[in-house]
Amino acid sequence: MLTEERLDRIREQLTIRGKVVASELATQFDVSEDTVRRDLRELAKLGFCRRVYGGALLPTPDFGTLAARTALDKDRKSSLARAAARLVEDGQTVFIDAGSTNLAVANALDPSQTLTIITNAPVIATALSDRPNFTVIVLGGLYDQAKGACLGPQAIREAMQVYADMFIIGVCGVDSIAGVTALDPGEAELKRTMVNQSSILVVAATAEKLGTVAPFKVADTSMIDHLIVEDGEFDRGDFARCDVQVHVALDGGSPST
Amino acid sequence: MLTEERLDRIREQLTIRGKVVASELATQFDVSEDTVRRDLRELAKLGFCRRVYGGALLPTPDFGTLAARTALDKDRKSSLARAAARLVEDGQTVFIDAGSTNLAVANALDPSQTLTIITNAPVIATALSDRPNFTVIVLGGLYDQAKGACLGPQAIREAMQVYADMFIIGVCGVDSIAGVTALDPGEAELKRTMVNQSSILVVAATAEKLGTVAPFKVADTSMIDHLIVEDGEFDRGDFARCDVQVHVALDGGSPST
């Protein structure tokens, strides 16, 4: 029995019966359960199944292609996203900006918390469809397809009508001296509005965003309350001086401050 | 029986019957009542049910309709969707309502046309991300997770500021006498607004919607301009009398009028 063949058979059973049990598969293919678990891990990483205690189930056919599910799987595990989600407290109202990192943050939010989420990214609203505890508000208006976000005056007007406890901003660049910057003037204006309408500003930045400066200024370094970065070296000197709490998201563990 | 599987089944029964009894579930799944109680606690924590003495109820009377609606196979809807998409002409501005059928319509739109699409369904905006020729406008406001649409006063206000050539409506029911009806008063009001703001009203209805009457009136039969239905028998008498153009979408082929 070839490995690939086994994977195919598992997928077959999965599509037919909707679920597979690890111990049964082990007996059936005459391999150890460890191997089965490895197979299921593999299939889950590719988005073909969703691992559960004792076996695996078909992923919810909700929406999205296989590629989207694959991305989602990574997102859930993204330590950056989890670290940002941990900053959110029960009962809060949170602005969540557009961007792939922030989509991951939205997915990492604790479903048992009661939250009000305000977003200008339709894809984030859709992602929160199965969170009955969340109240989701969409900022509408002209949809920028490239950025996956509603920008423009309509979104800004709507943002001005709401106050939030926290703003999880999607950044084009964050630098210890230049602060938070964006590529587009309209985008920058909406972000500035959301910064003004919320108490706490959270920046979750992947490595390539750090030290990057884009043309349009969104916020001073001193306005940032929490900066979450991936594991690795970087100069935190100026951030510390500006009273920014820097969190380093380690793979798997909880972030060190 | 996998734990997660059991949770899914409980949610299923909950959405279907509106309530579950702990002792019955224990017998049915062959586990102790303690385990069932733990499951119900878990589901309640996530907001999927409300615990009561002896079992659990749905948090709100109408809940969890999304899963059932999305479940319908894509192929059946695609011929319907293609037929609807064919009615759209280059340069037009089109309201597209929420709903799985309309998501299929959005996906079926000709990418080479230059269109302005206005939708209250975030998932439709997301689906049109790779159509550079389209201008997409999102109606925002409170997002109804079960319906996958932005309803509420904000969306209505925004809808009133735009005029469209065509409105592709998502219906809960369409009947030759009762006209177009919806399950929810807020939903109905938004739909009525969109009807008023557009010249042509298009209804794409799967078989089970035909002849169905929901509590809240959206539009008279006479206001419908195009009705697109699946292949099969149905009484077109009253529709013809009201000057409704009826299109029958055949599997694969173009629709016959």
Place this chain on the structure above:
DNA sequence: TAAGAATGTGCAAGATCGTGCAGAAACTTT
């Protein structure tokens, strides 16, 4: 008010999981 049913909590047994490691198998290169 009293009895019975349902519930929450703590606990222990068993099942399952992830990881690191070493041997086996398959493949590549020389």
Place this chain on the structure above:
DNA sequence: AAAGTTTCTGCACGATCTTGCACATTCTTA
């Protein structure tokens, strides 16, 4: 063909999850 490399597999071990039971408490109903 032989040696080296990569991949696959099984095992051990500690950690985690699930489940049923006991017992005290709360709720419902008569």
